Amino acid sequence: MALQISSDCISCGACEPECPNTAIYSGGTEFEYFGKKFEALASDIFYIVPEKCTECIGFHEESQCAAVCPVDACIPDPEFPEDRSQLLAKKVHLHGS
Ligand code: SF4
Numbered sequence: 001m002a003l004q005i006s007s008d009c010i011s012c013g014a015c016e017p018e019c020p021n022t023a024i025y026s027g028g029t030e031f032e033y034f035g036k037k038f039e040a041l042a043s044d045i046f047y048i049v050p051e052k053c054t055e056c057i058g059f060h061e062e063s064q065c066a067a068v069c070p071v072d073a074c075i076p077d078p079e080f081p082e083d084r085s086q087l088l089a090k091k092v093h094l095h096g097s
């Protein structure tokens with residue numbers, strides 16, 4: 001299941017550099033996906049691109065954004081109910097291995 005950032009986000013920026021998939025962007029910043037730029041998914045707070053979030057599977061044992069967020073704003077996104085094998089496949093799709 002991809003994570004999402006709730007409205008509790010205080011835009012501290014701690015999560016962004018921790019993501020192994022560059023899935024986290026600050027509000028208003030275009031995101032990149034396979035070399036193409038796309039419109040920001042949020043304008044005011046940080047956001048996660050669900051197509052790029054693997055729950056850190058393949059890199060870490062726990063979700064790094066959730067581990068560092070001081071206000072517990074990184075939470076599961078029920079719109080993306082993926083199991084571990086789907087998340088691993090997403091990781092391979094993103095990174096090629
Ligand atoms: S759970 Fe991991 S892959 Fe997903 S946004 Fe957070 S740091 Fe990135």
Ligand code: SF4
Binds near residue numbers: 005008016065073
């Ligand atoms: S660590 Fe938490 S509060 Fe800080 S930018 Fe990320 S989601 Fe927002």
